[in-house]
Amino acid sequence: MDVVTYIEAHKARFFADLKEWLAIPSVSGNPAHAGDVRRSAAWLAEYLTGLGFPTVEVWETGGLPAVFAEWPAASPDAPAVVIYGHHDVQPVEPLEEWDTDPFVPTEKGDALYGRGASDDKGQVFFHTLGVRAGMAAAGADAPPVTIKLLVEGEEESGSVHFAELLRARRDRLACDAIVISDTTMWSAEFPSMCTGMRGLAEAELALHGPSGDLHSGSFGGAVPNPLQGMATMLAALHDDQGRVTLPGFYDDVVALTDEERALFAKLPFDEAEWLRTAGDSQAAYGEAGYSTLERVWARPTAEINGMWGGHTGPGTKTIVPRSAHAKLSFRLVAGQDPVKVQEQLTAWVAANTPPGLRAEVSVPGGGVRPCFSPIDSAGVKAARRAMERAFGTEVLFTREGGSGPEADLADILGAPLIFVAVGLDDDRIHAPNEKVEMPLLLKGAEAAAYLWDELATALR
Amino acid sequence: MDVVTYIEAHKARFFADLKEWLAIPSVSGNPAHAGDVRRSAAWLAEYLTGLGFPTVEVWETGGLPAVFAEWPAASPDAPAVVIYGHHDVQPVEPLEEWDTDPFVPTEKGDALYGRGASDDKGQVFFHTLGVRAGMAAAGADAPPVTIKLLVEGEEESGSVHFAELLRARRDRLACDAIVISDTTMWSAEFPSMCTGMRGLAEAELALHGPSGDLHSGSFGGAVPNPLQGMATMLAALHDDQGRVTLPGFYDDVVALTDEERALFAKLPFDEAEWLRTAGDSQAAYGEAGYSTLERVWARPTAEINGMWGGHTGPGTKTIVPRSAHAKLSFRLVAGQDPVKVQEQLTAWVAANTPPGLRAEVSVPGGGVRPCFSPIDSAGVKAARRAMERAFGTEVLFTREGGSGPEADLADILGAPLIFVAVGLDDDRIHAPNEKVEMPLLLKGAEAAAYLWDELATALR
Structure with a gap:
């Protein structure tokens, strides 16, 4: 059974399970929902156990818990990869602007609506399908790399205990690369990978x-x-x-390379539309010699x-x-x-x-370090091949202008970051009517299935 | 009887009368004292009548009243001069910082303490002694110029009805010069005249x-x-x-003249001390090519x-x-x-x-026009001679960096301003423990006595 066939055969159950998880209002920023965040962690841990992960643990922090699950490769020499995502979600207010209950996941056409559908439960979830599809296609009972899934519970409230958790668990999280599945692609037509955050x-x-x-x-x-x-x-x-x-x-x-600039320039960027999203700004402005995307992403x-x-x-x-x-x-x-x-x-x-x-x-604190993965690095090239196999088209590159806890992951675990994600900018994350495109989650699962083979070779 | 002898003979009564006026708490900024401001106007009107002013009127405004008193010159061809001052005073808070009751005028050495002693009742009052001393010395029953005393009741609360009053009474206030007695001199040792306000x-x-x-x-x-x-x-x-x-x-x-700059430079200005009064500023700053006094007064x-x-x-x-x-x-x-x-x-x-x-x-309003009297103008030269006769020393020039209603007087009445005043910067006007130097009030009376003769000639 190949990867696509496996995914097709299991997609109904995949979405049914995802909806069960999305129904848990794991809002980390609201203390009244602390119990729900814990329930979300417990649900995920039980689910991963059921999928066959040999090791599944709920990791307590000074705040809300993360979930850790490990599926070792058959070969002790295989590389190890941490997958990062989070199971907590943003608040849902203003509730009256939602067309459906944010915690009653609802399908409309190809889209699945609900808080966390894109950010980030849906994107964590495609890995659970991808890893099984890859093993099924290979006829193996273990992935080609050791997979260490780390699903944080405080990302939407500032990741305040995350660096501490990483330091405390550094040995368990030892890895050769870190796959981040908490960002977006340019669009469904122009799939892309993020390569850095300011x-x-x-x-x-x-x-x-x-x-x-x-x-x-x-x-x-x-x-x-x-x-x-x-x-x-x-x-x-x-x-x-x-x-x-x-x-x-x-x-x-680190200067932008000519190749990265050329790939940025392939993205169909509409500056007039972008200015509208920028609070109807009347004109672009910035460092001479750079495009708007370069200014926001890489300068x-x-x-x-x-x-x-x-x-x-x-x-x-x-x-x-x-x-x-x-x-x-x-x-x-x-x-x-x-x-x-x-x-x-x-x-x-x-x-x-x-x-x-x-x-x-x-100075109010030590700041946030930027993170960056060169497009010619082994991990990024391997992930791009996996994405291109799944999407059947050239995969371009983006960066993000803002920052999450990603630099901590790279710095503390001492491994390069690889961004594999299928969210879209119009998924309305952090806003009313958040949704995810279900076909893209399945593409994500497919890319994830190919990813472990590609990384097993690339990182060896 | 010469001017000095007359003043010496009448000074005890002069100060006794002034204390009676100072005891009236004519705080125009506090509506609770509106009745006191009216009482102050009535007191002054009665006092001026008693001195022999042929015309004394209380002029109502949209707010608190002014007092107008006119003493025509014997000759119908004599120039007319408006004397401007005000009978309202600043609030006295914080009361606990006063060493004496602000409305129980109290002598200590040469100083007379009380709200309004310097700003401006004391300075209005020296004219009442000066005009009689001048007439007594000349053996005349009228001054050599027509004197029009205008004593406002809202100066400390923004002179909100003053321009309107001037316009309404323009005919009655027709004059050849306006003497302002509401400013300060450099010091008792360095008497001076103000020649402009920003x-x-x-x-x-x-x-x-x-x-x-x-x-x-x-x-x-x-x-x-x-x-x-x-x-x-x-x-x-x-x-x-x-x-x-x-x-x-x-x-x-209007550029500073070399003569005015030279006269400014004669003032014993201590920049370090001035910086201390400027909130302990660490350095002077301003337009290149000008001294600190020139920057504050004339730029x-x-x-x-x-x-x-x-x-x-x-x-x-x-x-x-x-x-x-x-x-x-x-x-x-x-x-x-x-x-x-x-x-x-x-x-x-x-x-x-x-x-x-x-x-x-x-723009919140039309602003305030600057006012200015050239030092070589006839009125300023005449007043300087009067001041020098009284003080027996060279009279220097200053300006003021801020503004009152003076420009309105000059613009609406169409006459030049002449600043004759004997307040000192350390009189603590607007602050607790306001005082006036009694010997300077008597010098002011003496200068005022000479002033009308000088102006009668100069303005003819």
């Missing part, structure tokens, strides 16, 4: 002037104004090419997230304000380190503070 | 980007950030010489009074904010027009709005 460094900048607000009639124009100082400093944070001016900021950036940024100082209420108040404040964040790409960027900012502020003002930089 | 133009600037805050992971670096746009625009509002960059901004400015400014946008609360929020806002104000000097400056700003904003953002300029 990291994040945050900082707050304060400029202090006089000890109190001054009357601008008595002092205006004769002492430095902290708001003017702030405007001057932040205007200088970018040059006229839209590049960030922190010395050293681009030094560690670092400096962004002012908030700024305040002086009189901000109704009416007028003619003062020289005592201080000015700004919240800044930097999206980081492959090669950059958030702590290093925070240090670059601190040094730049010290060197560029206007005379007579006192600057203060505070 | 005006004010205000505006609010908004920059609008996306229709809502955007996720900076998905959109950061690829659409314009309104806060970055605001920083860029406001940084460009000054050049590297500290000059305002609005086209035409300096075109109408226009652009000041950011408030700025806000995006996330300003605790914690971090990685957004591209939908909008950015700033409150701006411009201090204006001789020759500048607030409405014209607001138009210059609007044009500059239109020409400098970053691509992809939409700008909005709103």
